[in-house]
Amino acid sequence: MTAVTQVLRSEWTKIRSVASTLWTLSLALVVTVVLGVLISALTRNEFDRANPADRLFFDPTYVSFAGMSLGQLAMIVFGVLVVSNEYSTGMIRTSLAAVPRRGTFLFGKIAVAAALALVVSVVTSFVAFFLGQAMLGPYRASLGDPGVLRAVFGGGLYMTLIAVFSMGIAAMLRSPMLSLGILMPFFFLISTVLGSVSATKKVGRFLPDQAGSRILQVVPSFGDDTPYGPWGGLGIMVLWVAAALAGGYVLLRRRDA
Amino acid sequence: MIELEGLTKRYGGKLAVDGLTFTVRPGLVTGFLGPNGAGKSTTMRMVLGLDHPTAGDVRIDGRHYDELKDPLTCVGAVLDAGDVHGGRSAFNHLLCLAQSNGIPLTRVHEVLDTVGLTSVAHKKAKGFSLGMSQRLGIAAALLGDPRILMFDEPANGLDPEGIHWIRTLMKSLAAQGRTVFVSSHVMSEMALTADHLVVIGQGRLLADTSMADFIRQNSRSYVRIRSPQRERLLHVLHEAGITVVECGGGALEVDDGKAELIGELAARHRIVLHELSPRHASLEEAFMRLTAQAVEYHAHSDVPGGSWPRQASRAGWGTGWGAGRRKGA
Numbered sequence: 001m002t003a004v005t006q007v008l009r010s011e012w013t014k015i016r017s018v019a020s021t022l023w024t025l026s027l028a029l030v031v032t033v034v035l036g037v038l039i040s041a042l043t044r045n046e047f048d049r050a051n052p053a054d055r056l057f058f059d060p061t062y063v064s065f066a067g068m069s070l071g072q073l074a075m076i077v078f079g080v081l082v083v084s085n086e087y088s089t090g091m092i093r094t095s096l097a098a099v100p101r102r103g104t105f106l107f108g109k110i111a112v113a114a115a116l117a118l119v120v121s122v123v124t125s126f127v128a129f130f131l132g133q134a135m136l137g138p139y140r141a142s143l144g145d146p147g148v149l150r151a152v153f154g155g156g157l158y159m160t161l162i163a164v165f166s167m168g169i170a171a172m173l174r175s176p177m178l179s180l181g182i183l184m185p186f187f188f189l190i191s192t193v194l195g196s197v198s199a200t201k202k203v204g205r206f207l208p209d210q211a212g213s214r215i216l217q218v219v220p221s222f223g224d225d226t227p228y229g230p231w232g233g234l235g236i237m238v239l240w241v242a243a244a245l246a247g248g249y250v251l252l253r254r255r256d257a
Numbered sequence: 258m259i260e261l262e263g264l265t266k267r268y269g270g271k272l273a274v275d276g277l278t279f280t281v282r283p284g285l286v287t288g289f290l291g292p293n294g295a296g297k298s299t300t301m302r303m304v305l306g307l308d309h310p311t312a313g314d315v316r317i318d319g320r321h322y323d324e325l326k327d328p329l330t331c332v333g334a335v336l337d338a339g340d341v342h343g344g345r346s347a348f349n350h351l352l353c354l355a356q357s358n359g360i361p362l363t364r365v366h367e368v369l370d371t372v373g374l375t376s377v378a379h380k381k382a383k384g385f386s387l388g389m390s391q392r393l394g395i396a397a398a399l400l401g402d403p404r405i406l407m408f409d410e411p412a413n414g415l416d417p418e419g420i421h422w423i424r425t426l427m428k429s430l431a432a433q434g435r436t437v438f439v440s441s442h443v444m445s446e447m448a449l450t451a452d453h454l455v456v457i458g459q460g461r462l463l464a465d466t467s468m469a470d471f472i473r474q475n476s477r478s479y480v481r482i483r484s485p486q487r488e489r490l491l492h493v494l495h496e497a498g499i500t501v502v503e504c505g506g507g508a509l510e511v512d513d514g515k516a517e518l519i520g521e522l523a524a525r526h527r528i529v530l531h532e533l534s535p536r537h538a539s540l541e542e543a544f545m546r547l548t549a550q551a552v553e554y555h556a557h558s559d560v561p562g563g564s565w566p567r568q569a570s571r572a573g574w575g576t577g578w579g580a581g582r583r584k585g586a
C-alpha cells in the first residue's frame with residue numbers, strides 16, 4: 001500500500017470521526033434546499049405580477065439555486081474546520097509526526113474533504129433543483145432543457161470549490177476564527193457589494209464566487225456583458241482555488257508546526 | 258539511534274538551541290535534563306522534523322525524519338499529550354494514526370490494552386484527565402512498535418502509580434534494546450530512570466555522561482554514624498586514620514567512608530552503634546549548580562571571544578562543586 005493510499009484512509013477516518021463534518025455538511029444541504037424551495041414557491045406566486053422583461057429572462061433553474069448563497073456559508077465552515085481543527089487542537093504536530101511529507105499530508109487531507117464535499121454538493125444541487133422545479137409548477141425547467149444539466153451539476157462543482165478554497169485559506173491562516181472572520185464577510189457581503197455597484201462590477205465579477213456562480217445560470221440576465229461563459233467562470237474560480245492551495249502548501253512547508 | 262550535530266534553533270534574536278551535538282544510543286534510557294525553557298522541547302520537535310533547524314542537523318538511524326518510510330514504525334513520540342482532536346474518540350485517534358503508517362487494526366487494540374484505556378476507547382478525548390491523555394499519547398507512541406521512543410516530560414500529570422508505571426515501561430523498552438529518550442526538569446525522577454544523562458541549559462550542552470558517572474562526580478557520599486559511646490568511637494576512628502566530622506544531634510559523618518569498614522571496626526572494639534548509614538547528597542543540588550552556572554555564563558556571554566569551552570567547563574563544574582563541598586565540610 002502506497003503512502004498516498006495510507007494517508008487517504010487515515011484522513012477519511014479523521015473526517016468521519018468528528019461531529020463538525022456532519023453538522024456543517026447537513027446544514028449546507030438543508031439550508032440550500034429549504035431556501036431554494038421557499039423562494040421557488042414565492043416566485044411562482046409572484047410570476048403573473050412580474051413585468052414582461054423579467055418573464056422573458058426568467059431562469060427557473062437559477063431560482064431553485066437561490067438557497068446556495070446561504071448554503072455556501074456552511075460549506076465555508078466545513079472547509080475551514082477540516083483544516084484549522086488540526087491547528088486549534090494541536091493535532092497538527094501528531095499528524096505531521098505520522099506523515100512528515102507536507103505535500104502528501106495537506107493534499108491527502110484536501111482530496112478526501114473535497115471528495116466528500118463533492119458528493120454532498122452534487123446531491124444538494126440535484127435535490128434543490130428537483131424540489132425547486134416542483135414548486136415552480138408550470139414555469140419549471142426540466143433536466144433535458146439546454147444548459148440545465150450543466151447548471152445543476154455545475155452547482156455541485158461550485159459548492160465544492162467554495163469548500164476547497166476555504167481549505168486553502170485555512171491552511172494559510174491556521175486559525176479557524178481568523179479564517180471564518182475573513183471568508184464569511186467576504187463571500188456574504190464584500191463580493192455581493194462589489195458585484196452590484198456598477199463602478200466595481202468589472203472587478204467584482206472576477207472574484208471566485210461571482211465567476212464560479214456563472215455556471216448556475218441557464219438564461220443570461222438582461223443586458224449581460226460578462227466576458228466569460230459558464231465554464232470560463234468556473235475556470236477563473238479554479239485558478240483562485242489553486243492559488244489558495246499553493247499558498248497553503250508553501251506556508252505549511254516553511255513554517256514550524 | 259538519534260544523532261544531533263551542531264543543532265541550532267534561533268527564534269528572532271534568541272537562541273533556543275545552541276549547537277547541540279550528542280548521540281542518543283539504543284538499549285539505554287537517556288535522560289534529557291534541563292530547567293524549563295532550556296530548549297528540550299524545541300530539540301525534540303526538531304528531531305521529529307516539526308521545527309526546522311536554523312543550523313546543524315539531526316538524523317534518525319542516519320536519515321532525516323521526513324525521509325523515513327512509515328515514521329511511526331521507527332520513532333514513537335509523546336511531545337504534548339494534548340496534541341489530540343478532543344472531539345475524536347481515543348480509538349479513532351489511534352486508528353487514523355495507524356492507517357497513515359500502514360499499521361494493522363489489531364495493533365490499535367493492543368496498545369489501548371497496554372496503556373489501560375480499552376474501557377474508554379470510544380469516549381471523546383476531551384473528557385480525558387491529564388493522566389488519561391498521557392496514556393493515550395503513549396499508546397500512539399507505541400503504535401508502530403518503534404525502535405526509538407521519545408517522551409517530553411511524561412511524568413507530568415500522572416499520579417504516583419502512573420509515574421511508577423511509565424518508569425517501568427521506559428526501562429523495559431530500553432531493556433528490549435530500544436532507544437529511549439526522555440526529557441525532564443526533575444533530577445530525582447531521572448536518577449531513578451535514566452542510564453545516561455544529557456544536560457542542557459540555555460540551549461547549550463552542559464553534560465553528556467552516564468548516570469553512574471554523574472552520580473559519582475556530583476554527589477557527595479558519606480557515612481552517618483550515631484553511637485552512645487561517642488568519645489571512644491572518635492578515638493578508634495582517629496587511630497584508624499579516618500577523618501570524622503561532628504554534626505548536630507551527636508551524629509558523626511565520614512566522607513567517602515565505607516560503612517562495612519566502620520562497622521567492623523566498631524565491632525572489634527565492642528562499641529555500640531545506633532546508626533550506620535551510607536548516604537548520598539541530593540543530585541537535585543548538583544543539577545541546580547550545573548544549570549545555574551549556565552545561566553551565570555549566559556549573563557556574561559557578550560564578553561568578546563566567548564565561544565563556549567565545553568570540555569573545560571564540564572571539568573570545571575565537577576571540580577568546582579567538589580572544591581566547594583570540601584570547603585564547607
